[in-house]
């Protein structure tokens with residue numbers, strides 16, 4: 610249980626001013642999160658907590674890198690992370706359409722923000738992430754590229770079949786391209 614409270618921000622009605630927290634995130638941070646797709650990383654999260662009337666405004670600043678599989682060769686690659694995020698925490702019950710607003714029970718002493726930190730990191734990973742040119746596992750990248758190309762050829766065959774059946778809606782430039790391929 611102790612580990613779960615490691616990324617805990619205490620929230621007190623008596624708080625005044627801005628309080629700062631600093632968390633070091635290593636592989637164990639990711640391992641403890643059951644649903645985390647990212648498994649490895651080395652980052653620092655700086656969090657500032659300001660009480661604004663009855664809400665707590667948390668500002669996240671996260672810097673470092675995570676290790677994730679490369680899209681091209683599936684080997685681990687280092688993805689730099691530099692991101693900021695906001696979270697507003699309120700005591701009590703409420704429905705807020707803003708996903709950055711969180712309600713916690715009155716009797717809580719604060720909030721575990723490990724999953725919030727994780728989400729900010731995960732959102733900062735680009736959709737397509739690949740090794741720098743020349744750094745891929747060449748053999749694996751070649752194999753995967755061959756698989757992809759085969760898949761494309763099958764798709765093209767289907768397209769050709771449907772155009773033979775008289776699909777006049779096809780872009781003429783596309784047909785010209787197909788004819789080129791057939792020659």
Ligand SMILES: [Zn+2]
Nearest residue numbers: 679682740745
């Ligand atoms: Zn790669």
